[in-house]
Structures are given as structure tokens and as C-alpha cells.
Amino acid sequence: xxxxxxxxxxxxxxxxxxxxxxxxxxxxxxxxxxxxxxxxxxxxxxxxxxxxxxxxxxxxxxxxxxxxxxxxxxxxxxxx
Numbered sequence: 001x002x003x004x005x006x007x008x009x010x011x012x013x014x015x016x017x018x019x020x021x022x023x024x025x026x027x028x029x030x031x032x033x034x035x036x037x038x039x040x041x042x043x044x045x046x047x048x049x050x051x052x053x054x055x056x057x058x059x060x061x062x063x064x065x066x067x068x069x070x071x072x073x074x075x076x077x078x079x080x
Contacts, residue, residue: 006063010054013038014067017051025075026050027068033057041080 004019006012009032017027028045030038032054045052051072053064060068068074 010056010061011063013052013054014063017053017067020051021049022072024048024050025073026078027072027074027076028052028078028080029055029060029064030080031055031057032061037080 004012004015006015013032026048027050028041028048030041030052032038033056038052038054042052051067053068055061055064068077
């Protein structure tokens with residue numbers, strides 16, 4: 001068992017997303033303000049082998065942007 005955690009929910013989601021296959025060029029983004037979109041979107045993302053990131057209500061947190069754009073080559077983003 002390996003515990004994945006961050007300073008907040010956005011950093012934790014980025015840490016979990018880092019475990020997605022490196023060749024995944026698609027990502028999903030759900031709001032971090034509520035759980036419904038992320039809960040159902042996580043299943044779809046898993047089927048696609050893609051990471052799921054969390055966003056704030058009005059902007060993309062820096063940790064999410066860094067994980068999506070600097071650490072991975074994401075070519076397609078689906079906003080849930």
C-alpha cells in the first residue's frame with residue numbers, strides 16, 4: 001500500500017494523476033468544489049487510461065497546471 005497525498009485536494013489529485021500511464025495524452029478535469037463530477041468522471045478516466053485533475057471554481061490551480069502541462073504531454077482535455 002502506498003499513500004498518495006498533497007497539501008490540498010488539488011495537489012493530491014495531481015499526485016494520483018502522476019500514476020496514470022506516461023503515454024496518456026488525454027486528461028480529464030473536474031471541479032474540486034464538489035465531488036459528483038470527479039466521482040463519475042474518475043470511472044471514465046480510468047477506462048480511458050487517462051489522469052483526472054481537479055480545478056478550482058474560477059481558475060486552474062498552479063499544481064494542476066504544472067502537472068498537466070509541464071510534467072505530461074496532454075494533447076486533449078475534457079472538462080467534466
